Amino acid sequence: MKLYLLPSDNIIHFITKLAEDGPVFYPVFEDDKVHLNKFDKDKKFELNFEKIRTVETIKHFLFPSRDVVAKFPKDAQKKTERQYLVGVKNCDLRGIDVYDKVFLDWEPIDFGYKQRRENTIIISADCPEPEDCCFCNLVGLNPFCESISDINFTQVSSGLLFEAITKKGDEIINKMEDLFTGASKEVQQQRDKIRKHAINKLNKINKKSFKKDLPKRVEKADKQKMHNARKDCVECHACLHACPTCYCFLLSDYKRGKNFERVRTWDACYYAAYARVGGGANPRSKLDERFWNRFQCKFNYFNKYEGIYACSGCGRCYRGCSGKIDIREILWNL
């Protein structure tokens, strides 16, 4: 694909122009953390694309934590509007990959997700400085994006080096071609250098790879070993709610006058009542069983279904964990 340079001075114009079409969410640095906040043209614009993924996953934007999915007795679906997610990192795109498979490829299609997905333009950014929690390289990803998003860019010294990935992305660049210039060889070389640095850094952070037969190892994992690994778990469920690939949900009905709404909320397989049936029986009443199930789901079953791990290597589970359980350590030791 052709490369374009968005010079530094034009970045704000590019974002402002996008915002005319729909809300733009981009990384904002607050309290030592990066959040995906809404762009406001009246507020100071800052560049934080060199930071790692935001605290929030982008699943919020496609699969809200609470969403009305049906009404009764007459159904009515809300129309969703165009939104732009700018500066998304490749780890978060693994989440979208998983979601696309579950909600679009596996029938029946989830129309709400489809509509949001089609109306969401994802402009991803290279991740030049991975941190200690990052391990995207262990789950088959690079710290830069080559598919799934509509456009990817690399922050270089003179601006942002753009590459359209989808037709939609190409159209956006073409529409604003006045803001872009051609990409010189030097700029492209700079991109290669930035990417190489990120990969080297990831290799330093994660000195060992996961074994090639990891799914089999997970399937046959020693129960005592897994029990020891979860000893510090306080069941806060942060790992699951912060995970960009977790897609479990629960449907509940709420009265609205004479009618009712069916609401879909995020759920997490660590909850004790998650698999309990009406009569009270529960196949995973013990935390050990639920902990085991999470690993099977992410590294064994989903790999069997789709040939990828339902893990992005973003490290949010580790960063959010009250007991500081490092998923990598568990997987390395299997």
Add this chain to the structure above:
Amino acid sequence: MESVNPVKNSDKVLDQSQRKGLSNGVNPYYSIPIKIKEIIPETSNITTFILDGMPIKFEAGQFAELTVPGVGEAPFTPSSSPYAKNMEFTIMQVGRVTTALFNLKEGDLVGVRGPFGKPYPLKDFKGKEIYIVGGGVGFAPLRSLFLALLHNIKDYKKIYIRYGARTPDDIVYRRLIPDWQKINGVDIALTVDVGDESWKETVGVVTVLLEQIPVNVKSSPTIVCGPPIMLKFATKRLIEAGFTHSNIYLSMESNMSCGFGKCNHCRLGEIYVCKDGPVLTWENVKDIEEPFI
């Protein structure tokens, strides 16, 4: 840098094409409203709800999510024939949704969403003896199967039903069984855990009826539905008797929310009970550590 690509291992997972075929352009979360036409109590805690029509087309073995408006929904396999005019559900009062359902009256509105899951492979049953084993409210989905078999009874060599309940008063469809027993090509045997003075048939748990199995175990399908403990022991006995593992059809119990393999609640091992089941063969579930919860 070389990425570590996950190993694609699909030797055990069920065929992905089995997960297809539900996308009919309808919002899969929407329940079709329908009135309750008639309520027939079957036992002290089991009741049949007859709906005012057939809101969805289904095949025997598939299930639906039944909604009590504003309260919630729960999965049930219809107990009526797929060929009937009215959809029926025979339900035991056990939890929040079923308690709310039992408070409804004839004429009240409920919602139906589905059908979900895979039906019984009736075409594979053709020309064979069918051995049906049920316990308690497990008779409900088996009745749907039985009525579907009766619809084309000439296609099957003989239909056997072996059913057990706790007491004579706990027998579901006691009002219908005498007529079924008169049908040519149907053989029904009943047992109760505890009998009373009027009870003339077998006393004992349902496996007592499985001591003598009059069918060709090598070729006949056997279909089992009942409480988990009964499923466990009946399956054990059927395996001992020599039924082929892929011919032992079990109705699996699992927590279900969406019904179509996305929410993950029902998953037992790598199997989505809602989508790959709810009827699974022993061959499908025998590697799961504890399939009967």
